[in-house]
Amino acid sequence: MELEHKKIILGLFLIPNIGFKKVKKLFDIFKDWERIWNLNYRDLINNSFTENFSNYFINQKKKIDYHTIWEIHEKQNIKIINYFDDYYPNLLKQIFSPPLVLFTKGNLELLKNKNFLSVVGSRKFDSYGKSIVEKFIPTCAEKNITIVSGLANGIDSLAHINSLDTIANTIAVLGSDITKPSPLSNINLAKKIEQNGLMISEYGINFPYRKQNFPQRNRIIAGISQATFIVQAGIKSGALITANFALSENREVLTCPGNIFSKNQEGCNSLIRQGAKIITELNDILEIYNIEDKQRINKEINFSSKHQEIIYKILVNGALGVDKIIEYSRLNTNIVISNLTEMELNGLIKNLGGQIYELIC
Numbered sequence: 001m002e003l004e005h006k007k008i009i010l011g012l013f014l015i016p017n018i019g020f021k022k023v024k025k026l027f028d029i030f031k032d033w034e035r036i037w038n039l040n041y042r043d044l045i046n047n048s049f050t051e052n053f054s055n056y057f058i059n060q061k062k063k064i065d066y067h068t069i070w071e072i073h074e075k076q077n078i079k080i081i082n083y084f085d086d087y088y089p090n091l092l093k094q095i096f097s098p099p100l101v102l103f104t105k106g107n108l109e110l111l112k113n114k115n116f117l118s119v120v121g122s123r124k125f126d127s128y129g130k131s132i133v134e135k136f137i138p139t140c141a142e143k144n145i146t147i148v149s150g151l152a153n154g155i156d157s158l159a160h161i162n163s164l165d166t167i168a169n170t171i172a173v174l175g176s177d178i179t180k181p182s183p184l185s186n187i188n189l190a191k192k193i194e195q196n197g198l199m200i201s202e203y204g205i206n207f208p209y210r211k212q213n214f215p216q217r218n219r220i221i222a223g224i225s226q227a228t229f230i231v232q233a234g235i236k237s238g239a240l241i242t243a244n245f246a247l248s249e250n251r252e253v254l255t256c257p258g259n260i261f262s263k264n265q266e267g268c269n270s271l272i273r274q275g276a277k278i279i280t281e282l283n284d285i286l287e288i289y290n291i292e293d294k295q296r297i298n299k300e301i302n303f304s305s306k307h308q309e310i311i312y313k314i315l316v317n318g319a320l321g322v323d324k325i326i327e328y329s330r331l332n333t334n335i336v337i338s339n340l341t342e343m344e345l346n347g348l349i350k351n352l353g354g355q356i357y358e359l360i361c
Contacts, residue, residue, distance in 0.1 A: 011066030121155025
């Protein structure tokens with residue numbers, strides 16, 4: 001696409017209340033960006049546009065100096081892509097209301113990846129939520145699944161950090177001016193993502209801050225990916241907005257079963273009742289992308305006793321408390337506890353706290 005055409009699309013984007021669908025309609029009719037920018041009142045009326053729209057369009061575009069606005073962003077190393085650009089993610093094009101323009105900082109090549117996993121959750125996570133992120137996200141990133149999240153405190157930040165700690169395979173979707181990542185407490189994380197990953201936003205330099213921008217950006221988080229992983233969420237969590245966007249676009253929604261007494265898990269347990277895919281092991285995620293976990297396939301575990309093998313098979317389905325392990329294994333309490341201790345020392349399992357155990361390998 002010619003540079004001038006990209007600038008014209010930016011100009012159209014900057015006209016208030018025009019939106020993607022109206023711009024797409026203009027292009028479908030006139031097929032030429034320069035002609036679209038130079039349309040007069042009669043051109044529009046003759047092609048079934050209303051009198052109000054035609055007057056509004058003509059008047060508003062006179063107020064926009066898209067060349068200057070483009071240069072302002074260029075000077076700050078902000079690359080602007082649009083719906084018709086080669087870099088624009090294919091999955092994002094398919095949603096009901098795709099963003100016409102995205103402002104980006106960082107490694108644009110990440111948008112050419114074919115596998116994306118969106119990861120969101122509670123700002124007030126606990127050790128269980130942290131363990132879920134640490135168990136799944138680094139390996140997904142290593143297997144070239146780009147991790148997408150919203151840079152919020154909590155699970156979002158953990159997802160970005162765990163991706164950066166592997167191969168920097170992460171994208172942050174902002175709900176704010178691309179030069180003013182929010183919250184301020186994550187400014188250092190934002191800088192790392194800009195240097196090693198990618199930040200994207202619908203909002204360019206000096207775009208006004210609005211609270212509604214943040215729920216709105218969740219459609220991008222859900223829309224860019226094949227699946228959205230809700231790690232930990234209360235029943236009123238903003239993460240469920242992202243889950244609903246994913247469901248409305250017929251994308252996979254993933255979550256882990258949680259403690260029925262925990263407020264932090266009410267949203268996840270509700271999603272499971274609605275049919276979300278339950279994640280208890282890495283392959284549950286990888287199979288969505290037709291990726292095999294060869295490390296696990298090839299790994300042979302040498303158990304020091306038959307009891308350990310029984311306990312291991314029980315924990316394959318996810319983290320459990322010691323009381324449930326005793327119940328399911330039908331083993332003596334002392335045998336279970338002594339074997340859990342030995343398995344933890346041998347690096348097979350991890351104590352999440354509160355005598356809840358999960359597999360490490």
